[in-house]
Amino acid sequence: MTATATARTRIFRRRATGLAVAGTALVLAVPASATALAGQGAAAAADPVSVLKYTAKERKDALAYWTPARMKAVGKSVDLGPTGPKAKPWRGPTLKTVGRLFFVNAGGADTWCTATAVKSANRSAVMTAAHCVRRGSSPYNTNTAMVFVPAYHKGRTPYGAFAVRQAATPRTWEKDSVNDMSALTVDADKDGKKVTDAVGGQAIAFDRPVGGTVSAFGYSATRPQRGEELLRCTGTAKKEHGQQAISCDMSGGSSGGPWLAGFNTTTGKGGVLVSVNSALDSLTPTKMYGEVWKATAQKVYDRAQGR
Incomplete structure (x- = not known):
């Protein structure tokens, strides 16, 4: 990872541009050997859902990797022009359910997306885009060191960080870059509190x-x-x-x-x-x-x- 990073915009169907920020001068496709790809073989082909799983060590390492200093540094490394006029800073009450999703992309670059805690049976589900989890049409180009930080604001992490245990995407995204959405399952925080117990969950x-x-x-x-x-x-x-x-x-x-x-x-x-x-x-x-x-x-x- 270089000290000075550049934004990388990924073009996909209907001339739409992907929104994940990537911070590296050179991005190479590399297999995520440390990440288990669930559902191999013929049975997987019939399953409409593809699941990435992260080991306990990978999750522990992710939390250690994403220090407050690193979180702030990745933002300073990217400049995509002026804000607005349509987008405006949210000045209302804190949205506890919404946060930054930090990760290392398939090219080895520090980057982030946005994600939202939602109501769920296990009180641990978070929604985001599929291209925040893996490159479309590329089964082995997956992201690592993923942590969800609800209500992130100017370096503050009032509810801590939640390591991503698994990430589900439509198999059509993995194979054909179709249906860009993802549902994450996150670990409890360091005090054992599940994410929606800590911040609530959107319907x-x-x-x-x-x-x-x-x-x-x-x-x-x-x-x-x-x-x-x-x-x-x-x-x-x-x-x-x-x-x-x-x-x-x-x-x-x-x-x-x-x-x-x-x-x-x-x-x-x-x-x-x-x-x-x-x-x-x-x-x-x-x-x-x-x-x-x-x-x-x-x-x-x-x-x-x-x-």
Whole structure:
């Protein structure tokens, strides 16, 4: 990892641009030998969900790796231009369920996305984008050292960090870069508290008709925030190219951030998670895209919540 990092934007279907921030001058595809790929062989082909699992040692090492100093350093290494005018810093009550998802990408670079704790049977599920977990159409290019830090703000980690134990994605993402969403299962914190016991969990919906006002949140790498503050866009969701879209100009780092329908901007409470930030319409963004969550997305979520 070099001291000076550059942003890497990954282009995928329908000219949309991936939003994960990558910090390295040279990115090489390398197999994640330390990460177990669940469900090999013929049986895996029939399973619509692909699961990455991280060992106890990998999770312990991830927590040790992501010191507060390293978290701040990765943001300083990336500058994706000025914030706004559509995206604005969130100045309402602290959104405890939303946080930064730090990891080392398949090329060995420190980077981050955004993720959200959700209501779940095991009280341990967190939603984000699939491209925050692994490269699309590339089964062995997976991310490592993943930790979720809810309510991250300017170097502060008020609820600690939760190591990612496993990451579920649609198998179509692994094979064909289709259906960019992921559900993570995280460990309890150092005091043994599960994530939704610590910060609560957003309600989540599947097969919801597209439409209505949506608040999208993310830790965009635009300046002056550069991932240190939570940004928000508000727009009316519309169907477009098989996905849903809102007016928004957040950029890299906001990947995986929540789309909340019915969110109360005064209290900072409520809101049903209906998608996550997936892609932009161009390098000078005007629209944010999110998947329409249907049966496969629910199966991915169920795998994360232990069902």
